[in-house]
Amino acid sequence: MMLLDIANLSRRFSSGGRDVAALSDVSLTLASGETLGLAGASGSGKSTLARILLRLIPADGGTIHFEENDWLKLSGAELRRRRAKMQMVFQDILGAFNPRATVASVLDDPLRIHEIVPKAERPKEIAALLERVGLPASYATRSIREVSGGQRQRIAIARAIATRPSLIVLDEAVSALDVSIRGKILELLVELQQERGIAYLFVSHDLAVLRAVSHRIAVMEAGRLVEIGAASQVIENPRSSAARALIAAVPRLVTGLPERHHYDV
Amino acid sequence: MSALCEIRGLSVTYQGHPVPALTNVDIDIHPGERLAIIGESGSGKSTLARTIAGLLPAGARVRGEMRWSIGQAPLPGRDMGFVFQDPSASLNPVLTIGEQVAEGARRNLGLTWKAAHERALDMLERVRIPDPAKVLKAFPHQLSGGQRQRVAIAAALATGPGILIADEATSALDMIVQAEIVSLLDELVREAGMTLVFITHDVALASGFADRVAIFRNGELVEAGPVGAVLTAPENGYTRTLLASHRDLSTPPLIREAAT
Ligand SMILES: Nc1ncnc2c1ncn2[C@@H]1O[C@H](COP(=O)(O)OP(=O)(O)O)[C@@H](O)[C@H]1O
Ligand SMILES: Nc1ncnc2c1ncn2[C@@H]1O[C@H](COP(=O)(O)OP(=O)(O)O)[C@@H](O)[C@H]1O
Ligand SMILES: [Mg+2]
Ligand SMILES: [Mg+2]
Numbered sequence: 001m002m003l004l005d006i007a008n009l010s011r012r013f014s015s016g017g018r019d020v021a022a023l024s025d026v027s028l029t030l031a032s033g034e035t036l037g038l039a040g041a042s043g044s045g046k047s048t049l050a051r052i053l054l055r056l057i058p059a060d061g062g063t064i065h066f067e068e069n070d071w072l073k074l075s076g077a078e079l080r081r082r083r084a085k086m087q088m089v090f091q092d093i094l095g096a097f098n099p100r101a102t103v104a105s106v107l108d109d110p111l112r113i114h115e116i117v118p119k120a121e122r123p124k125e126i127a128a129l130l131e132r133v134g135l136p137a138s139y140a141t142r143s144i145r146e147v148s149g150g151q152r153q154r155i156a157i158a159r160a161i162a163t164r165p166s167l168i169v170l171d172e173a174v175s176a177l178d179v180s181i182r183g184k185i186l187e188l189l190v191e192l193q194q195e196r197g198i199a200y201l202f203v204s205h206d207l208a209v210l211r212a213v214s215h216r217i218a219v220m221e222a223g224r225l226v227e228i229g230a231a232s233q234v235i236e237n238p239r240s241s242a243a244r245a246l247i248a249a250v251p252r253l254v255t256g257l258p259e260r261h262h263y264d265v
Numbered sequence: 266m267s268a269l270c271e272i273r274g275l276s277v278t279y280q281g282h283p284v285p286a287l288t289n290v291d292i293d294i295h296p297g298e299r300l301a302i303i304g305e306s307g308s309g310k311s312t313l314a315r316t317i318a319g320l321l322p323a324g325a326r327v328r329g330e331m332r333w334s335i336g337q338a339p340l341p342g343r344d345m346g347f348v349f350q351d352p353s354a355s356l357n358p359v360l361t362i363g364e365q366v367a368e369g370a371r372r373n374l375g376l377t378w379k380a381a382h383e384r385a386l387d388m389l390e391r392v393r394i395p396d397p398a399k400v401l402k403a404f405p406h407q408l409s410g411g412q413r414q415r416v417a418i419a420a421a422l423a424t425g426p427g428i429l430i431a432d433e434a435t436s437a438l439d440m441i442v443q444a445e446i447v448s449l450l451d452e453l454v455r456e457a458g459m460t461l462v463f464i465t466h467d468v469a470l471a472s473g474f475a476d477r478v479a480i481f482r483n484g485e486l487v488e489a490g491p492v493g494a495v496l497t498a499p500e501n502g503y504t505r506t507l508l509a510s511h512r513d514l515s516t517p518p519l520i521r522e523a524a525t
Pocket of ligand 2: 279280282285286304305306307308309310311312313322
């Protein structure tokens with residue numbers, strides 16, 4: 001049984017008199033501890049899929065099984081309880097946090113709501129979470145506004161792992177970060193996966209980022225899933241025109257080095 | 266080569282901020298070149314762009330010199346065009362695309378509205394907007410992000426400026442649109458023999474078409490030179506770090522692709 005099984009998911013939007021098929025008949029699966037990279041041009045439906053999966057918006061049709069639950073049918077207390085197992089990290093926007101919040105309160109919320117550890121142990125757990133994502137425990141007292149974008153993303157990751165999830169949905173989670181920081185965050189995510197067996201649905205328009213962390217890559221185009229396969233397969237041997245276009249668009253470092261000479265030996 | 270603009274000992278400090286945003290920067294802009302300004306966020310790239318454009322906020326303290334070969338600074342909006350990361354910032358939401366592309370040409374080149382509209386239509390064709398006659402009558406919100414950026418480029422180029430400053434002009438776009446916009450910019454500035462100052466945090470993106478690169482860090486220029494020289498034999502340790510942290514499709518993945 002797969003950790004996640006999405007079947008025939010569809011969703012339309014109508015805005016300003018236009019009707020958009022944001023998601024058309026999308027099916028995919030994800031195993032425990034696996035990373036599926038979800039690629040596609042802007043507007044191809046990646047975030048719609050992520051938001052339906054996270055139960056932030058409803059689907060028009062299709063089913064999702066997550067940890068053997070009929071995920072879209074869950075509601076109320078049952079949904080709240082199960083939600084601990086599926087967490088999210090979005091693109092760094094301060095708006096994702098209450099601006100007056102401290103780092104400690106951001107991490108305390110999930111621990112309290114999902115009753116992860118008893119109240120008396122929460123400060124210790126918060127310190128451990130911060131250390132796990134590479135921040136000093138003393139950061140707990142800081143305001144969320146005082147920390148840099150890269151540090152905020154570490155805090156978002158700490159919040160996501162606080163509830164001991166089996167799946168984390170990441171939507172453009174590293175897209176706004178500087179390259180040096182981005183690399184460190186990707187390394188942290190891979191370490192956490194290896195240590196805790198977390199699966200990632202990793203949404204990004206940047207194929208180079210997906211190549212770094214994904215076991216498999218799925219490509220979306222205009223609401224449809226047009227290709228899915230092992231990451232190396234999709235990158236080295238793309239079958240869809242959408243995948244080929246994404247590959248061609250990744251900027252390559254041109255150093256102007258002349259072709260390497262062959263020396264006689 | 267005689268520089269179009271010689272910048273010497275430039276330091277900029279924003280009002281109410283103790284730390285300078287730029288410190289003692291020496292750099293030349295050569296006529297007709299594509300100069301890439303590269304650095305991570307907060308390194309001072311936009312401050313340099315604003316200083317060149319004369320767009321610093323009131324109260325900013327500027328030291329140092331900026332000497333233009335023609336004796337005086339190019340007039341922003343006429344002799345110097347800008348394209349920013351967020352095209353919405355340079356487009357007025359309540360004016361039609363045609364009105365805003367035509368406006369600069371009318372005001373700065375003394376064209377009649379009719380002539381300015383023809384110019385706008387011509388510019389939209391040059392930035393390869395599909396159905397330009399229809400887009401002329403559209404409002405910014407009716408276009409996609411990539412199309413809005415094409416319109417912003419059309420508006421910036423409508424007066425035929427000699428220099429264009431593009432500050433993270435493709436950073437908010439997806440990669441496919443980014444690649445299209447970069448090749449469009451490259452083609453248009455080549456055609457017109459324009460000078461381009463291309464500001465980006467992405468060293469690989471710049472490496473594909475810049476003539477010279479200047480690497481910034483914490484408000485200082487760490488290294489500048491021809492793109493090939495700086496990227497193959499960087500002199501500065503920070504430049505090396507920046508190059509090492511670049512990832513593309515040939516970079517070894519961080520995970521092993523186990524059988525799943
Ligand atoms: N709330 C919404 N209302 C109307 N249209 C929407 C809404 N959310 C998404 N869309 C449309 O659905 C399509 C897919 O969007 P999205 O899932 O955000 O794509 P991606 O994340 O791949 O960029 C786009 O055409 C988008 O404009
Ligand atoms: N309008 C402003 N007022 C005060 N400080 C600013 C302003 N704009 C930028 N800064 C500061 O100046 C420094 C350089 O910023 P900026 O030139 O925007 O860098 P970049 O464009 O490379 O990200 C940063 O520390 C930034 O916080
Ligand atoms: Mg999205
Ligand atoms: Mg900037």
